[in-house]
Amino acid sequence: MTRLMRDPHFPYLPRDFIETRHGLIFAVVSYQPQDEKVGCFLRYIFEGNIWKKVDTEKANTLLKQSYPQYCYQSKQFEASFHAVSVSDIIKHYRPEERLRSVLQHEPTDEIEQKLHKLIPILVRCGVNCNLLGLTGSMLINQQRKNSDIDLVVYGREAFLQTRQAVQKALAESIIDKLSIALMEDNYNRRAGELSFDEFSWHENRKFNKAAIDGTKFDIGMVCLANELEHD
Known part of the structure; x- marks a missing residue:
């Protein structure tokens, strides 16, 4: 039967999750790299020894204040979302x-x-x-x-x-x-x-x-x- 085949060079797909070393989990939103990064949106933060889901406003505020490197303005889509360097990813949830x-x-x-x-x-x-x-x-x-x-x-x-x-x-x-x-x-x-x-x-x-x-x-x-x- 047909199985999903991922690109070995860029195996990230929308609806995957990626976790960074900072205790952040992002939902992937783009199919292709965004300036060699993974286009995504922050969904969970590790706080008080548990994962907590965050809404859009809190996600944007947290990243602007503490992790501005993950804020991203896409010229391709003319939209603001988040992007993470592959080197920052410690776990890829498929x-x-x-x-x-x-x-x-x-x-x-x-x-x-x-x-x-x-x-x-x-x-x-x-x-x-x-x-x-x-x-x-x-x-x-x-x-x-x-x-x-x-x-x-x-x-x-x-x-x-x-x-x-x-x-x-x-x-x-x-x-x-x-x-x-x-x-x-x-x-x-x-x-x-x-x-x-x-x-x-x-x-x-x-x-x-x-x-x-x-x-x-x-x-x-x-x-x-x-x-x-x-x-």
């Missing part, structure tokens, strides 16, 4: 490896139990597990009881197949549509111009989010190398 690791062992908590139940459902509905990964809090083993399951799908074709699998599993009532409470949480996080009803309608027709035993899961696509447009 979603596909983390998913395999979790599935190879007995679940250690309720969220992992639900993941162990979800993946076989998706596979039975036509998903290639070798093109799936696990990101978000579960990528660094920082999930809590109310955490979401954040899946990565590598490649456009695999992403379409996974959405079709979610649609099929929903039709067979093996998994559930998002409850009003889960949809409201999703709506509040994304707070746009749409009304809640409009937002719910659009979200439900994408088949990239659903629930398993009361826990929300979502799927996000990462392009393969041959799917990227190069300038």
